[in-house]
Amino acid sequence: MILLFMDINQLLIKKTGFHPRNDSVSRTESARCRPEHGNLLNHGLFLLYVVVNTESAITTSTNKSGTQSHIGSAMNKKTGLWLVLALIVVTAVGYGLIQYRSQQDAPLTLYGNVDIRSVNLGFRVGGRLAGLNVDEGDAIQPGQLLARLDSAPLQNELRQAKASVASAQAQLALLREGYRSEEIAQVRSQLEQAQAAYDYANSFYQRQLGLWKQHTLAVNALEDARSTRNQTQATLQAAREKLNQYQRGNRPQEIAAAEAALAQAQATEAQAQLNLQDTRLYAPSPGVILTRAAEAGSMLSAGSTVFTLSLTHPVWIRAYVNETQLGRAAPGREVWIYTDGRPNRPYHGRIGFVSPSAEFTPKNVETTELRTDLVYRLRIIVSDPDDGLRQGMPVTLTLVQDRSRHDQ
Structure with a gap:
């Protein structure tokens, strides 16, 4: 077996000038080309070529020397074994190529939570609360009068x-x-x-x-x-x-x-x-009243919370991606957002922010694989939000396939 391998190696050097120890050029080209499976496939095919040519060379050498027929038959069996091994290598390389391409072309799936901001609303001055115009659950618009204080002292x-x-x-x-x-x-x-x-x-x-x-x-x-x-x-x-x-x-x-x-x-x-103007409390942004913390007639100090307002615009999704997937989560990338309430009708959004620094994954991340990794935080801006998205709701994100890259 060792002699056969040495004969194959010498034949490889004579026929092609190729030596495994001096293959610096091919390694440089392999590092330069992406993906790397192309070089693996080329080496596998070249190995198959070498084995086939080696078989013919050994057969010719055996016939010329007048060796007995049963020895030639044994050598042919060994050559066939090497041919089978070469075919296995080529098959494995091809399978790896298919798997790599399928992973790159498959949509990237992430998990995150709805991140809706909330603000506490109150009067800048103190006084007696004269009246409330909205209640919990009411949708409000910017500039809408929410509450008022007794203005006589002011x-x-x-x-x-x-x-x-x-x-x-x-x-x-x-x-x-x-x-x-x-x-x-x-x-x-x-x-x-x-x-x-x-x-x-x-x-x-x-x-x-x-x-x-x-x-x-x-x-x-x-x-x-x-x-x-x-x-x-x-x-x-x-x-x-x-x-x-x-x-x-x-x-x-x-x-x-x-x-x-x-x-x-x-x-x-x-x-x-x-x-005197601050005795009137107006809505700063569109949203929904989450809580009401005071009642009419109450004496309030300056800055006391009267309402908690959930802002409906903009609606963000907070998600995390590891380093190997970071290149596919570029700002501006289109994202489909799925919730348990509407699994067949995704929301649409785009990646608006990618954190420049890594951090340990927070405990509320859904997947256990990411909880011990260093990840990068993503902020996805929802393009078509509605009342179905609630603060902290878990969602599944699918990054839409980059068609321009796929066409290449």
Whole structure:
């Protein structure tokens, strides 16, 4: 048997120049070509060719040497055995090729769950719940009024804010316009009166001082005159400064302070207006009311949940795919979605997102084969959702066969 194999090997080298140890070119081409079953089939066919040619060579060699007929018959039996083995190899390669092609052409089946988002709806301000317009299970549309609070307290706050704005506006206008001539004349008159009072007090103090120097006046009387003179002098100085201010007008810092006060009052008014608007709760998106967490008359704090809303658009399917199947789950790939309720009428969707990083499979995955693997998360956007798809519902996904690839 060993001698026969060596003869076949030598014949292979002589006839074709092919040596198994130097088959770097064929291995390079095999790695470059996809799928790899093509090279396997070629090697199998070549092996069959070698065996057939070897049979004829051995038969010829035996006849030339004059070997006995029973020895030639034995060699022919061995050659037939090798021929059978070669046929088995070719058959196995062909079967593997068929299986590989069938696996690649077969639709990819995945398992996932419906992933419908839900949001908690509530008022941004607190207060007494005046009324509810929807109940659990109701379908709602964007902008629909769902509930309302008692708005009377916030209406009063808005009125107060408006009054503060009006007062700040008047004060700013007064500072910007400056003082009227009548006001300036009045301040000038006050200055003249203060000047006269000071002149009299100062004259009286001088007389009292002379008497005190002559030792005819008590010290207490002199001190009283000095105190009166000082008071009238301070009043005169204040009147002069006031007249100067009226003549110059208001300082820029005072006008800036009035402007800031007006801006603050306007901000308070805007906040009061916003709070009043927030006593109405409107639907942000289309959906279905899942739960109602409050009743009319309840006192609610800001942010308390009143409704839980299930969003009906968009509807997503969350699924997972392992690394070997990742190449077939490309974004945009069409998907058929089957549920237990309608197994013969699939929903339609497309792969909208493929996670860039691997993760361990969550426990809620249906197939036990994937639970211990590193997988990639898929998000399938359902194109034709309806009420039959519920949060968390298990579904079966079939990736539609890529026809362009199949035609190739």
